[in-house]
Amino acid sequence: MIAPSKTRDDTQNVSFMGFVNDAASESELTRFLKTTVLGSTVVERGTIRTAIHWLHKSGVRSPQRLLVDISGITNVLDELDGLANVCEPSVQVYVIGDRNDVGLYRSLLQRGVQDYIVTPISAELLRRALGDGTDTADAVRQVRNGRVIAVTGTRGGVGVTSVAAHLARELANEGGRRRVAYLDLNPYNGNGANLLGLAGGNALVDVLSNVGHLDPQYLDRTLNTRDNRLYTLCAELEYTEAFAPDEKALTDLLNVLGQHFHYIILDMPSGGGALAAEAFANATLVCVVTDQSVHSARTLTRLMHHIQGRLRPPTTHIVLNQSRTAARGAVHTRDFTAALEWPVAVSIPFDGQAPLMAENLGDPLPSRSEFGRGVKALAGLLTGDGLVSSRRALRAGRASGGLFARLRGARS
Ligand SMILES: Nc1ncnc2c1ncn2[C@@H]1O[C@H](COP(=O)(O)OP(=O)(O)O)[C@@H](O)[C@H]1O
């Protein structure tokens, strides 16, 4: 069930790949490439749509540089989003097309496109846009950054690892060929890799102590994967060993990972301490997993103020997860959500089967299970694919009474 397998056959990047739609562009591009030292190059006939299809189907690593043709394409920005979904974030994209339009040019650059050349292209124009391949510093320049999603919780056992790990799996499986890195920041008892059916090891400690040498080859050797989409980094330290990464080590690691992964999921064992502060500082999105207890309402309030009190606070979603069966004396969902200052984004009911089975076998969640549906809804919310109307939950019911008063009191 646990496979340390690393697929290695497609880890080599092509330096340059071009998709051009007409014979004249093809011959100019080929002529230009003969005079450069760009390394291994591929030229195909077709538009940006062909490129998306090709990259999606072929399953190879993205090229370092990619040139696509938008001639005749009307919804260019949508196609660029589609392209971003099948490429690693570090790819440098160049665009050629038949529209001489300043507005288009500007919006292409805003999307991270390196340059736009109006057809007919010539070898000279290409040289000006792409250089001649000798500017290696430029070739590794980072263009787009993957998104860092920090998952934390109000108490142990609330479902942080289950949500984080299954979210990572969901993001890697949906929408093209997204690359996802799951980092278990619990260095002693992390069970995330196990839950994903991948081997553990101490790679997280290795990379955090070697942040000066984090090149793509080193990361490729170190991160664990089975499908070249979902990768894990975790640790299993001896209990006597201290875990004290250098200040900024996590930030440096996330900056490098951000060039190669669309999503980086941080499984946070606790919301406090230096490493957690660094995780929040680097997060674009935060998910706080909570159960519906008085203790969690109080902790959630403190955590939310802590996260939202940052200068540029990350978008934060509350996930209400019932990791235990409801018992007598438990807080009613309605009372809990009504007492909160923030809406609950996704609510996952108790699911006595799927999460535990998945954890024990290292298997994916059945998509029709309660937990599977919850994770899917969260993934949709984070990627903007779906809308979960969370304010409705907030507005639902206003109770009063002793318990409610205690929950309210948690805020002040
Ligand atoms: N909605 C749920 N229904 C049933 N069991 C759950 C649910 N969420 C989590 N669990 C179970 O609760 C236990 C603790 O979850 P885990 O994700 O390890 O929590 P944490 O990382 O916050 O400590 C696991 O055995 C998991 O399978």
Ligand SMILES: [Mg+2]
């Ligand atoms: Mg955990």
